[in-house]
Ligand SMILES: Nc1ncnc2c1ncn2[C@@H]1O[C@H](COP(=O)(O)OP(=O)(O)OP(=O)(O)O)[C@@H](O)[C@H]1O
Ligand SMILES: Nc1ncnc2c1ncn2[C@@H]1O[C@H](COP(=O)(O)OP(=O)(O)OP(=O)(O)O)[C@@H](O)[C@H]1O
Ligand SMILES: [Mg+2]
């Protein structure tokens with residue numbers, strides 16, 4: 001589970017300051033698949049980064065489970081993310097010098113945890129990267145890079161996965177296979193998923209949609225249908 | 227106008243070689259808006275890069291207007307792109323040290339051409355970046371960066387625009403405004419646009435859709451409707 005309490009994030013100061021998050025209070029219950037939608041620039045990526053402790057709030061609090069992320073130091077946040085969080089970045093953030101497979105296994109290596117090889121094989125199969133595993137990011141298509149990022153986030157079977165527009169560069173068949181897998185991970189393994197998306201069809205895989213505009217939560221829809 | 231004749235592109239060699247384009251012959255008539263669709267990894271970005279002379283073919287030819295791109299040297303290709311081509315990259319390729327506005331004006335500066343200030347103001351208005359112009363890419367949201375890339379490609383009013391998934395990170399309203407503007411540029415100014423997209427709704431703005439799979443053209447649809 002994860003939640004934000006009166007979370008505010010202001011970039012810059014004075015005349016050019018941007019209120020990216022404006023006193024956002026929202027919770028993402030354990031074992032639920034929540035989608036976050038809203039216009040470009042409305043604060044979705046900022047919210048996700050702050051929830052995962054990748055960015056600091058100007059004021060307010062963020063929790064993962066019972067741990068107050070905003071009260072941890074850098075070391076504490078790094079350890080928390082390593083042990084409990086998977087993150088799919090909007091711009092992937094793959095390591096250019098590692099192969100696709102090395103990128104996917106990286107969270108396990110960093111946490112010095114053994115891979116659940118069966119789980120890993122399943123993820124790699126779902127994202128359909130079989131024959132591209134030995135290639136580096138520059139030798140992969142945009143959608144293949146996005147799939148590496150998705151597989152990496154799921155590799156260590158984290159308690160919570162934050163996904164920033166995970167299907168934006170995928171054709172609808174690939175995208176739905178990955179979303180279906182995420183839905184299964186939530187229903188069968190109790191994983192918590194918080195996914196930012198612009199696509200209403202992707203959002204329909206979630207249990208609930210939260211709508212953001214100008215850094216504020218403006219609406220919520222339970223069990224959306226398309 | 228642009229066309230490819232028996233265009234083949236093979237990455238690597240031997241056992242690990244990838245036939246990204248397999249004898250592709252296709253033309254993109256002047257003053258038309260053509261969409262290219264196909265599964266992730268099917269060769270769409272490769273085709274676009276080869277059409278613009280950003281990447282070399284293994285065999286076959288590519289033309290922009292009557293000029294055979296594949297027969298030019300690096301200097302010739304650079305000059306051709308500078309004077310006639312706009313390109314929206316799947317990963318944007320913005321200059322991190324320049325502001326949004328400087329990035330948008332870059333093609334004009336490189337071509338030492340005066341901006342059509344009215345056209346530029348119109349583009350900036352359509353892509354909705356008004357208050358973010360003085361910010362650098364790292365201070366922009368994913369969708370805002372994509373919009374800077376789109377504005378930059380249109381800034382010099384090029385004869386032909388190659389757009390690689392230009393609306394993937396945009397909400398549907400923003401996306402449709404940009405697509406509507408592109409459609410107007412084609413109808414009113416005779417611009418040629420070749421757009422890769424995964425989204426059927428985006429494809430419906432085009433005059434014709436070309437379908438790619440495993441590096442080959444497999445189908446074509448005139449005036450698609452959704
Ligand atoms: N430098 C490279 N070396 C080896 N293989 C490459 C290289 N660049 C691309 N490829 C491969 O060529 C194939 C086509 O890539 P391309 O980027 O054209 O696909 P695409 O249709 O644009 O996919 P997407 O929809 O995911 O963006 C892919 O299988 C990709 O892995
Ligand atoms: N480092 C920064 N400095 C200044 N402003 C920033 C910075 N990072 C983000 N912003 C601004 O904060 C606002 C919210 O950005 P954010 O990335 O959260 O939007 P988003 O909802 O994810 O948009 P998109 O759908 O385009 O990805 C935007 O207006 C953006 O320009
Ligand atoms: Mg974002």
Ligand SMILES: [Mg+2]
Nearest residue numbers: 141142271316
């Ligand atoms: Mg591509």
